[in-house]
Amino acid sequence: xxxxxxxxxxxxxxxxxxxxxxxxxxxxxxxxxxxxxxxxxxxxxxxxxxxxxxxxxxxxxxxxxxxxxxxxxxxxxxxxxxxxxxxxxxxxxxxxxxxxxxxxxxxxxxxxxxxxxxxxxxxxxxxxxxxxxxxxxxxxxxxxxxxxxxxxxxxxxxxxxxxxxxxxxxxxxxxxxxxxx
Amino acid sequence: xxxxxxxxxxxxxxxxxxxxxxxxxxxxxxxxxxxxxxxxxxxxxxxxxxxxxxxxxxxxxxxxxxxxxxxxxxxxxxxxxxxxxxxxxxxxxxxxxxxxxxxxxxxxxxxxxxxxxxxxxxxxxxxxxxxxxxxxxxxxxxxxxxxxxxx
Numbered sequence: 042x043x044x045x046x047x048x049x050x051x052x053x054x055x056x057x058x059x060x061x062x063x064x065x066x067x068x069x070x071x072x073x074x075x076x077x078x079x080x081x082x083x084x085x086x087x088x089x090x091x092x093x094x095x096x097x098x099x100x101x102x103x104x105x106x107x108x109x110x111x112x113x114x115x116x117x118x119x120x121x122x123x124x125x126x127x128x129x130x131x132x133x134x135x136x137x138x139x140x141x142x143x144x145x146x147x148x149x150x151x152x153x154x155x156x157x158x159x160x161x162x163x164x165x166x167x168x169x170x171x172x173x174x175x176x177x178x179x180x181x182x183x184x185x186x187x188x189x190x191x192x193x194x195x196x197x198x199x200x201x202x203x204x205x206x207x208x209x210x211x212x213x214x215x216x217x218x219x220x221x222x
Numbered sequence: 223x224x225x226x227x228x229x230x231x232x233x234x235x236x237x238x239x240x241x242x243x244x245x246x247x248x249x250x251x252x253x254x255x256x257x258x259x260x261x262x263x264x265x266x267x268x269x270x271x272x273x274x275x276x277x278x279x280x281x282x283x284x285x286x287x288x289x290x291x292x293x294x295x296x297x298x299x300x301x302x303x304x305x306x307x308x309x310x311x312x313x314x315x316x317x318x319x320x321x322x323x324x325x326x327x328x329x330x331x332x333x334x335x336x337x338x339x340x341x342x343x344x345x346x347x348x349x350x351x352x353x354x355x356x357x358x359x360x361x362x363x364x365x366x367x368x369x370x371x372x373x
Contacts, residue, residue, distance in 0.1 A: 051281050058277050063270045073273055080275065084284045159264035178265035203232050209261050210231075 045091045054084055057101050061108050067175050068112040071164055079115070083108040109180060113190040116172070155213065162212040170205030173198050227254050234258050282363040286356060298341060305334050 045053075061083050065076030087104055094103050163171060176182045188195045225248065226241050234255065237245075245252045 047285055050285065054281050054284075055277060058275065058280065059270060059272075062273070062275050066271060066273070067268070073275075077275055077280075081280045081283055084280060085287065088284050155260065156264050156267065159261055160268055163265060163268070174265055175268070178262050179268055199232065206231055206258060206261050209264075210257060213257070 045088065050084075050088060053087075053100065053104070057104055058084075060101070060105065064105070064108055064112065067179065068116065068172070070168055079108075079112060082115075083111055086111060110190070117191055155216070158212065158216050159209055162209055166205055166208060170201055170208060173201045174205045177202055225251050227251060230255050230258050234262065278364055278367050279360065282360045286359040286363060294345075298345075301341075302338070 058080060062076055062080045065079035065083075066073070069075035069079060083104070087107060090107070094100065098106075163174065166174070173187065176187050177184070182190075184195045184198050187193070187198050191198075226237070226244055227250075229237065229241060230251065231254070245255055
């Protein structure tokens, strides 16, 4: 059984902890305490399970996927997203979805400003919208993977992503009004 | 012309060739598409936050953590699970008379409870001591780190 020595462990933690901590922040509501606990749990599991590392992928990639699995398991166990399953989420026709001839507004906003606004608003989105958006577009998980790991039906996840995007779209409208005002 | 706005907001990656052709011809849908893409790329490019974190503490907590002594847990588990079965088997009745069986069973139950209590107390004390030692070790580890940095 291959183990890792303490010096090597320390070196790897120092190389990767920012990446793992940021994953923790994204997964756990940007709560620094939860992200720190998560980071510690990841390295504990890494230390215990190092013998399972087969060297086929980069060590940092392996730690990242170990962390992502651990994080998703934790979310599933916490049942934070449980309410989603009981809430019927439908593709309803939203006002924001109607044809909007004034859609030009977003091209008038500075690109960086728009990006900053969207990222800020993403952090303020309710968890049930934010998490699927992050898992899909940032972590590059497919709907199928998300559904398997979180035990939430694919249809529900698609609906949450859709609604989350529409909420962000609404926020851009607000930004336009602020700029004009 | 039928717009595909709903489809765009559902999933930009699921657009068909027909939809893509439509985007070239329909200004309204194209703008919706560009906005949806902009939102997606803002998530893809989320910045890493640089919040300070006590990395040395994390290292110390992992390296100095007292791992479970598996064999102890297995022994306790076996004892707790098997002992009531031994009682049920009433092995004493084979060799002893009925009144003696009664006395021996009571004695056995008493001994059983005393052993469980003694083991429980022992592991409670060990656990408490372990936590104290653990936090002392972490403090020592961090102090040594600090001294090395100061040197």
